[in-house]
Amino acid sequence: MSRANEQSPLLGRAYCPPPKPLSPEDIAQRRRSLGIASVLSIDVSPGRSPGSTPNCRRSITPVSPDPHREAMSADGYGGSGLSRFLQRCNDFRSRPAAVLAVSTMAVFVDTVVYGLIVPFLPDILQDRLGMSPSANGVLFGCFGAGVLVGAPVSGYISDRWHIRRWPMIVGLLGLGATTVLFALSNAYWELVVARLAQGVSSGITWAIGLGMIADVYPGEALGQAMGVAFSGFTLGYLGGPVLGGAIYSAGGTHAIAIFVAAVTAVDLVFRLLLVEPKDVLRREAESRVGSAESLCPGGKAASEQQRAHPGQCAAAAASAPALVVAHKVSALQGSGPDGICAAVSDDYYGDDGKSVCSARTAPAALGRPAAGAPAPARRTTMLDLLREWPILACCLATVTITGAAGSFEPTLPIHMKEQYGSSTVAIGLVFIAIVIPNVVVGPVAGKYTSDARVLARVAPYGRFGFMSAGSLAQAATIACVGATTSIAGLVVNLVFVGLAGGVAAVPILSTMGVHVERMGGDAYARVYALFNIAYSVGVIVVPTVLPPIMSAVGFAATMGVVAAMLVAGALVLAVHPTLMLLRHGRAVYVGPNARPFL
Numbered sequence: 001m002s003r004a005n006e007q008s009p010l011l012g013r014a015y016c017p018p019p020k021p022l023s024p025e026d027i028a029q030r031r032r033s034l035g036i037a038s039v040l041s042i043d044v045s046p047g048r049s050p051g052s053t054p055n056c057r058r059s060i061t062p063v064s065p066d067p068h069r070e071a072m073s074a075d076g077y078g079g080s081g082l083s084r085f086l087q088r089c090n091d092f093r094s095r096p097a098a099v100l101a102v103s104t105m106a107v108f109v110d111t112v113v114y115g116l117i118v119p120f121l122p123d124i125l126q127d128r129l130g131m132s133p134s135a136n137g138v139l140f141g142c143f144g145a146g147v148l149v150g151a152p153v154s155g156y157i158s159d160r161w162h163i164r165r166w167p168m169i170v171g172l173l174g175l176g177a178t179t180v181l182f183a184l185s186n187a188y189w190e191l192v193v194a195r196l197a198q199g200v201s202s203g204i205t206w207a208i209g210l211g212m213i214a215d216v217y218p219g220e221a222l223g224q225a226m227g228v229a230f231s232g233f234t235l236g237y238l239g240g241p242v243l244g245g246a247i248y249s250a251g252g253t254h255a256i257a258i259f260v261a262a263v264t265a266v267d268l269v270f271r272l273l274l275v276e277p278k279d280v281l282r283r284e285a286e287s288r289v290g291s292a293e294s295l296c297p298g299g300k301a302a303s304e305q306q307r308a309h310p311g312q313c314a315a316a317a318a319s320a321p322a323l324v325v326a327h328k329v330s331a332l333q334g335s336g337p338d339g340i341c342a343a344v345s346d347d348y349y350g351d352d353g354k355s356v357c358s359a360r361t362a363p364a365a366l367g368r369p370a371a372g373a374p375a376p377a378r379r380t381t382m383l384d385l386l387r388e389w390p391i392l393a394c395c396l397a398t399v400t401i402t403g404a405a406g407s408f409e410p411t412l413p414i415h416m417k418e419q420y421g422s423s424t425v426a427i428g429l430v431f432i433a434i435v436i437p438n439v440v441v442g443p444v445a446g447k448y449t450s451d452a453r454v455l456a457r458v459a460p461y462g463r464f465g466f467m468s469a470g471s472l473a474q475a476a477t478i479a480c481v482g483a484t485t486s487i488a489g490l491v492v493n494l495v496f497v498g499l500a501g502g503v504a505a506v507p508i509l510s511t512m513g514v515h516v517e518r519m520g521g522d523a524y525a526r527v528y529a530l531f532n533i534a535y536s537v538g539v540i541v542v543p544t545v546l547p548p549i550m551s552a553v554g555f556a557a558t559m560g561v562v563a564a565m566l567v568a569g570a571l572v573l574a575v576h577p578t579l580m581l582l583r584h585g586r587a588v589y590v591g592p593n594a595r596p597f598l
Helices: 003-007 024-034 067-077 081-092 096-115 121-128 134-161 165-183 188-216 220-273 277-295 300-308 310-319 326-332 336-347 382-386 389-406 408-419 424-430 432-448 452-457 462-483 487-519 524-553 555-584
Strands: 036-043 055-062
Touching: 096 165, 096 188, 096 220, 121 134, 121 408, 134 165, 134 188, 134 408, 134 524, 165 188, 165 220, 188 220, 188 487, 188 524, 220 424, 220 432, 220 487, 382 389, 382 524, 389 408, 389 462, 389 487, 389 524, 389 555, 408 424, 408 524, 408 555, 424 432, 424 487, 432 487, 462 487, 462 555, 487 524, 524 555
Parallel strands: none
Antiparallel strands: 036 055
16 A cells, blocks of 8 residues: 555545535545545555656455444434434535525425415406506516515625525525515505515525525536426426415415415525535634644745655645645535546646645635635626526526416416416416426436537537527417316416426526536626616516506417517527537537537
């Protein structure tokens, strides 16, 4: 076994650190269960020059169970299944899956609360207050206006000060309070104020929740993660009316208020338990910096010692990849021992001949500017993002696709009540026809619309090709919804609307995240604030203008207008990729040296 593994205290009992940080309890438990330890052996002979390749190999060494340690572990955690379960839950709080789960639940709660009022809103406005049908659209537009305020402000604050968790908690509390106020309001102006405040709270949740997902899921993984989050959005956005109809029929507006308070309380617990991802990463990196510096102190005074024992410095770099010079930190994180071996060959002395264990490299590895380093680049603003064609196109797609999905809320309940005499419960149940297929197709669409092999087959259209195709399919099915004359036909067509809508909408979120990552990755909350702004524009414009159109020309013609909007959006999305295809040809977008596309 190499000297690095014999002498390095950072490697402990000669185990190789896994790609993801593990707690000491997890490491001990895995060793005891397997009876072995995976060893990273880095053979760097004294006098080896910087840039030469170390001899990296893996070996397996038996590890004897330690009864004393097991007894202490049992005493420390009570030795019961409950204590182990609580420990696992505590560890789960700081993992990417926890961020995805909490963000998806936040999106679900936000949208289910938004949709609760859809089935009984005509009863309140037309029957109780004597308002015209256009008043329905105004309330939906007020919600979008609130999002226009909450999303950009919260996105800027979150990215500027790198906080995610507490703004989400504030947004949830505001959402619960304003929804209870809406349910208990007795005047139209009270409904308007409550709906505006509800939109502000919703904008906070959306911008920061999606930004948190983009923080912890890079590259192709972002697409599938956003697909899961979109399923939460769909389940709440279209399942809210189902719950709203059932709860309102059972207990009226007071039952709605109680339900919202209960859901808010449950969601609040999960948001409070979530650990801020950046805090976990910082503590892990700083702890490794201190240990590595004690082994390989930096500076000229220690240079002879480092060159006399380079194996120790290489082992430190392998154990604490955050200490490797800044430009390779991103490549090392999550790459495992094999990736570390490849990087150690170049960097165990550093680019300037100094040890990678030097304290000079630690601040850069931790994301802080080192002494004498150039000033960081100017922060990306929302105007900078809008100057990027992919972001602008995604905003356009958001307006048309989410606007089309929102077209059913102010029109379908009125149409079903007038045409079929449907009850509030029946109106809510019909929305299930959109919910189930949309929820199912969300993660699947997210996975395949971010798969490099799938995207290469439709290059250079990529994700925009899926957005365009989904928009065209959704336009055709919405036109069929307008033409149907029976409840059964309506339900069947709404199923296909849900399928097509998922294919069209899911790539929007991953496209925006991937493009921001290529720009430097410092504006996730802001780009998803733009998504919320575009979403709110669709929510403001479409629900506001459709009820008067429906009163003038009927339900079928109104659905035709929505279908035409989707077709126009699909054509615009396809223009830029088509121009690139005509200019460069398809061959340049395929192969190892292909031009980048989304």
